Structures are given as structure tokens and as C-alpha cells.
Amino acid sequence: MQLFFSDHINDNEVILDKVESHHCIHVLRKIKGDIITVIDGKGSFIEAEIVHANAKQVTAQIKSIIKEEITPPHLHIAIAPTKNMERFEWFLEKATELGIAEITPIICRHSERRNLNEERCNKILLSAIKQSGKAMLPKLNNLIQFEKFIKEAKAQNKFIAHCYPSEKSTLNAALNGNDILIAIGPEGDFNLAEVDLAKQNGFKDLSLGKSRLRRETAGLYVCAVLNASAQ
């Protein structure tokens, strides 16, 4: 099913922006009277009938609204973006397919990447929900320093995944909760001071198993296991 996105929605009608309108009229050849499905990124599938088939601005009249069934728990991953941007963008796409709710890019002591094109990242998230038939857009927070993030982080169940020896929760055990936040460090891991700071702020130690995983694989791994446990 072809989905369009719009953030211009009122009680009666939906307006598509220039890019979506062009795709709707020029690429998909939709005309006045056609029914399209629009997502708002907030969990609604909106069936609407095109009333103005303008290639620069499509207007459609709302016929019905269906709310997406969201299966808890809420998963929030804080992760240090990889040096290779392609790998981080790949994580964004896959995590979205697997139903992640919130992503916070963090800057750690060992981070190789300290900047991020958030607009490009949001485009990837948007195309991923459209491709995977979802109506809820994951929340991408701004890039933030690890220390600041850890001190402000609010979640019922907070975990920090690292490779230092300690008594660690397994991923399956960690994902039993509801409101879950998991912090994943950069290549080269968090440093010990960062792990200590997290634990002082209520984070528990988490093991992602025996396999040595790339950062983006670790993030995807968490999303996949949570998705499966919620089925």
C-alpha cells in the first residue's frame, strides 16, 4: 500500500507538501476523486479523497482515520553514531522497520563522529515507516553529550551495554519491562567513568551476549529481540 506523509492535517482535510504532491500526481498519476492513504507520523492512517490534484499542493478530504495498533514496550535507544554514516543510516532504517520508538544520538569520550545531519536522518526514518507500512514516526532527538543525556534520562528501565566485567542483565531479561532505555557506546566502548556515571544515575549493566557486534548491529540486535518478545 502506497503511503503519503503530511503534517498539514485539520479536521476535514489533508494537504501534501511539494515533494509528496509531486510523487502523488506526477509519479503515481493520481487524479481528483482518487482515494489516498496518508500517515501523520503520530500513529494515524488517514483515508482521504483528492479534491485538488495540484502537483505542487494536493488537497484531499478526509474519509476515515484508523489508529495504528502500537505494541508496547516503548524502546528508546541512545547510541553513538558510527564514523561511517552509512552504517548509522542503516541502523535508523532497520530500527524503524522493527518498531523502535525513540532514538538519541550521543557523543561519548571515544566517539569518532561528533556531528549528525538530523534532517537527512529524519528523511530516512520517514521513508522507512512509509516502506514498512507504519504510521508512527520514531522520535529522533538531537545529538547530545553523553554526560548531559545520562543525567536527564527518564525511563522506568535504564540499561547501559558495555564490555567491562560485571554482573550484567541479559537482553531478554532487560526487555521484560515496559518503558526501556538502552545506551550503546561507540566503537571502543564507553570508558569506565561513563559507565560509572550511568550507574550512579540508575542505569543497570547490560550484556549483549558473547558475539562481538559492530555498533549498528548491536542497536539492531536490541530492536529485533524486543520486537520478537512483543509478538
Add this chain to the structure above:
Amino acid sequence: MQLFFSDHINDNEVILDKVESHHCIHVLRKIKGDIITVIDGKGSFIEAEIVHANAKQVTAQIKSIIKEEITPPHLHIAIAPTKNMERFEWFLEKATELGIAEITPIICRHSERRNLNEERCNKILLSAIKQSGKAMLPKLNNLIQFEKFIKEAKAQNKFIAHCYPSEKSTLNAALNGNDILIAIGPEGDFNLAEVDLAKQNGFKDLSLGKSRLRRETAGLYVCAVLNASAQ
């Protein structure tokens, strides 16, 4: 830890091929007397001392051999390669990181890709085990027609993942067994005749959950959930 690969190993010594030798001598500046760790792709980490530091052919004397601890179950995924080769290569890398044992690329009725560069695929698998510190190279079988594969497939627990309505096993239930084979179709799914043929040959219906996943994500999803269940 830097790993080298060799398939020229006898009781006493290891010989590195031209590519590995160049990397060892010219890139990593190893010299006679240095200890290197070599993997054989069959589950052994071999500690060896360089006796001939030749940039075209390094010879090293075996000091000790450590067998990799393999956690069952044995996972074999039969999957239709994606049209976009990058996505399939990405699957190969991630599945290897997560410990897949065997991969069979299959050609289905709806397949968009009917050829595969197996040499390139094997290079990706090899670099993935070296990067993730593994000694066991996943077995990549030759590209094969779906019908032929299904009729010859031998595994204790065989599943076919598809989107047609039926009584399906969940992934977590499917992964309880030991010797597991999961068939994943192309974009556009298997056709009904293919699903029927698989079931006639002992495959059970499998659901990969409610999310609409790209093919390569579906394959990775299976690897991740099995990896977590084996921890």
C-alpha cells in the same frame, strides 16, 4: 585482536596467501619472530610464530590451537537474494556477526535476482568473521532453484516464513529446536505453490511477526532472535 585467515595449515605450520601476507608484512609491519593469530574458518584460533616474513608468502610455526566455543543451535537460512546487492551483502555481514552457520541463496518464482557473485559473498563472510573475532566461517551454498532446494533440504526443524493466512509458529517457538532451517522468500513473498511444496516436504509455517520487514531485515531478525535465545 588482528586475525589472519589461512587454508594452508599442516601439523606444524601455517602459510598465508598473497593477500594476507601483504597485509601482515606491509600493512601491519610484522617481522620474523612475531606471534600472529590465524583462523582456519573451521573453528580454530591458531597462535603461530612467523618464521619466514615474506610479503608474498608468510610462513608461521604453530605454537597453540584454541577451538572456538560454538553455541548451538545450528541455524541455516535459505533466502532469496535482494535485487539491490548491497542489501544482501549487508545481510551476509550481519548474519555472520550474529553467528549464522549456513546460508543458501534461493531462486523463487518472484525473485528479482537470479545470479550471485559467490566469490564476493565469501569475501564478505570472511572479513565479517575476522572483524567479529570468530573462527568459524558460515557455509555459503550455491544459488539453487527453490523447488530443488526444498526437496533436498535436510534439517530437524524446517520452517517457511510467508505472509499467507495460516496457523503459524512464532519465531521464538521455532527457535527452541536445535538443527533449524528457515526459508525466507523474495520481495513479493513466495507464491502459494511454493508454500504448498515446502509444507509437503516437512516445512512448517512461520510468522516473523506483525512488522512488514524487508527481506534482508527478516533474515537478520531471525539471526538476532536466535542469538539472544542462545545466550
